Amino acid sequence: MRRRLLTVLLAGALLPAGLAGCGIPDRTEVQVDGRGPAVESGSLNGSGGQPPTRSATEDPKEFIREYLAAAAGEREQAYDRVKKFIAKEAQGRLRKKQSSEVELTVVRLLESPETTLLTNQGTWQVTVRAQQVGVLRADGTLEEPAGRDVEYKFKLRRADPGTQGLLITDLPNVLLLTDEALRQYYGTYTVYFWNSDQSQLVPDWRYLPSAVPAERRVTEVVRWLTGGPSEWLASGVTKVPDGTGLINNVTGSDDRWEVNLTMPAAYDDRLAKLATQLAWSLQELTGQLDLKIQNQQRRTVDLGQEREAHPLYPNLRTPERFCVYGGAIHPLAIGNEPVGAVPVAAADNRNVVSAALSRAGDEVLAALVTRSDQKQRLQVGSGRGEVTVDNRSSRLFRSIGRPVWLRSADVQHPSGLVVADGTLYRFDGAAGMSPVDDLSGPVTAVAASLDGHRIALIMSGELYVAPVSADGGVVTVGKPRRLATRLTKLTAVDWYAENYLVFAGNDGRQPAIYQTTVDGAVQFPLNSDTGAPVSHLAAFPGGSSGALPSYSFMYQATRAYRNNPFTEIERAQVRDVAAGAKPSDPSAPFFLY
Template sequence: MRRRVLVALLVGVLLPAGLAGCGIPRETEVQVDGSGPAAEAGALNGSPARPPTPGDSNEPGPFIENYLRAAAAGEREQAYARAKQFVADEAKILLREKQQSSEIELTVVRLREKPEVTPPNNQGTSKVTLKVQQVGVLGADGSLSPPVASETEYVFQLRRAEPAGGGLLITDLPNVLLISDDALRGYYPSRTIYFWNADQSRLVPELRYLPSSVPAERRITDVVKWLTGGPSDWLAPGVTRLPDDTRPINNATGSDGHWEVNLRMPGADDKRLALLATQLAWSLPDLNGQLDLKIQNQKRRTVDLQQERTAHVAYPTGEAPARFSVYDGAIRPLAIGNEPRAAVPLEPADNKNVVSAAITRAGDQVMAALAVTGADRRQRLKVGSGADPVQMPATSSQTYASLGRPTWLRSLDERHPAGLVAADGKLYRFDGSAAMSPVALNITGPVVAVAGSLDGHRIALVSGGVLYVAAVSVDGGVVSVGQPRRLATLLTGITAVDWLAENDLVLAGKEADRRPAIHQITVDGAEETALERDIGAEVTLLAAYPGGAVGGLPSLSYMYEANRAAYRNNPFDTIKREQVLDVPSGSRATNPTAPFFLY
């Protein structure tokens, strides 16, 4: 399993300590440097690796798999040139080459199975069929947008190259430039950039991809271009753009830990420059040293990048997490090894008839939302916030046949706590008084699960067995949800989701053989990994801790409920009755259910 290192919420590719200056005029349009060698898959500025060539394999299946890597294995501007090496002269017209490099888009697909090869006929022509899932379109700004194509199968025709023994060439192929998700991971290391939320109180992450082949000094330039270009469409409702017409004047320069960025930025007062300094420091997490911010060639601010990250956190990550579950209708602490433990921060009178819960900390405040069952067997939402132990004075006036696990939006506005919950197939927003109102979503199917990210401005939700992400804006307790983006995943019939890391989700559904499973997937759907396949029952709830390795809790930790019992990973095991603490005498012997983390 491929794991990300997510400590202090940093993702990136390490840059060398010193970058050579670009040697360009003081004010020019930003230039794109020429191509360079691609790094080895997974390498951080390691030894360059040769992109795949037609001569690497004479077998049709591996030959086409190398073709799917070729376009990604270097600079975007030469993607067609690399791909055309695999294509016979008579078929090159089938590749729709665009003249402007900025328009080159790479269609990312995930192979559902190994290529299906039809043996060569009498003329030496063979056929390779790929069964694929459309993942997305990799744009020039490094973002992976939703898929445009709908094909689930692509067919390639091949012949032997001439003269005999010269390998293979493609004679018929799709007219889109394809790369595999494996090639994206291997040649495009992921990076996280950050945009300010509406009130500029915290940063919101966005995942982008940068070719490992680009010269090191251009990576700063590209990150600056991404920030000035603005967020992706799906994230835009939850964040703030830089002032209109903000753009780089020329390439970033630097050496020996001292960097320089020159911008055009209308209204660049001290406050805006301070915000930009923090935004750049977090979007360049692998750089230390100083960065000079110039506005139209005049140095306006010098930023110590490491100090800036230390002084201004991207967003609060909470305290060391503790595990809880529901046992006999009440929330109880869990004792798992030497992990941190905490008392239930509720008054005993409020800790009754609980089905599921979300409890979080915001400074010295506790916010609790409980799905509880009444005497009528209908479910209600019970909400409270305040000092530990928190009182729960508010209960929703509506009742529901079924409530999902609530999620708090981790807003800094402690006076206006807000959250989301799935109830009877619809998504509802709720506030500190337990007032619930439906959220309009332009998607089909019943909503069964919702989960909020650590930054508080992104959610994941499950509707109609499909996984979505959406941006969230919170203004004075008023919650607005942007248009959800559907994610491509190998699982169907998805039932549960939570945030496993800054840019990763953990989800539960069914694999192709219909067996229940738990997967990990990036927030854009680009990378998916099976975490657990031998579950045996549908997962009805997932809870994860997305903050990394803190306080003894293993990174990428999650718990889940299946068949009315609770389980955990690290290692995979049942949460046993004897691991439930503070159970009063006379309690009914049952299984722990609805596990969650408090942090």
């Protein structure tokens, strides 16, 4: 019998063509057109090799960079790898923990390390200025960083007589890892947890060292599922029953896999839900999976058929582009992409500032921000065919941001979120609005993921993600988690892919658009100079669909633009403009999918 190992597929390049393997400089003029380097579930980012060992280099900067990658790899050897860089008299500075408790502080270097020669006998001080990105835990989650921008100091001396290189004599009492090393030496995976009513799977992003043998990767993914979701996501999803755990490692041969668990109250319906979780969390696997409970065969799952029967996003359709032109919603015609008709009644399609259209089953949901007497209000409606909107219960505000609908299987209770005068509000299908409490600062933008149970927020100019429950029409937002970003003074955000965000702000010199993972770990510029601050941003977070490329987005920076490639949206691309209408500029572009 041929033993089958888990094949890890590369779902997307980590870096754009021409940049792979060379890293991203702190400042760059590169503009990434088309698909960004988003990497999705089951991909292997790095080279698959082991992290660096202490070399014979006598360059203090190079030595510290090697040290800041040494903790990568399998947890059991993390301290042993790091200790090789540290002089014996200083090794006690690092208090060793059990491998299950090892946490790595992931940092993003803000500038090249600064070196100071202390003595002529070959001792140096190296100062590293960095941004704390997060804490990488043994379960593969990258949790919120403990601090913000920090300064780490190291003292070095020449190696002991008879050996070459350098050694650290004074260091911070924390295991450090750069975001560059995280990209290079770890693979990324997505595991899925059910929402509270178990109607929708919600993604959870994890990391696994590339050095972990292929046959163990499946086992690790199953352990993540039984161990529960990431800390920030926990309030928005459902754990597997307490007491569920692996009895032994996952085994597999000839496209047949075996998972043996302990699981209290292992009813058939629970096993059916778990089977769907496993099928999507192990997207790299094909063939059949035998699900056993305490060594007893309970369910055999054809992994491909399970994914086909239970798609992640069953309502996802080919996207259509729209914009606001002359105070009304109009379709956009770009290339060979499909052009849709405006689903809002003409009598209601007036004085529009921005809008959101979504689908819930066979119905279209419409949320329009309209202007009247220097004030703005939210109008919503739903229906099949032509939608009428209602504003009878809507309040007036000075300013309202782009509204978003929460995509959910609960089509009977459509709901969404919108920012008005610095406060985040829930709204329902009847335009009822209520504020979301317990947020730490003024909110300027909100965006919703494709699953409808995660949101991104800009609060006080910083980027956050938070879980959302939208069951029975009651929307609850969990505690936001801050993401460390290269940009400051953020203005706009949207979901760019299942686990990626596109966001806009200032890079210290000029306004720019960046991409980031849902945990803030991997970031780089998509457009390093937008010419003006971005006031509006809308993306298509699904996969490739028809003529529309994956990872497409549109934005407004005084004028309206799109990527793939970066070009201005022209008046000639706006459809259904009445003859003799006053010329206008396209604004607030968005997608319907």
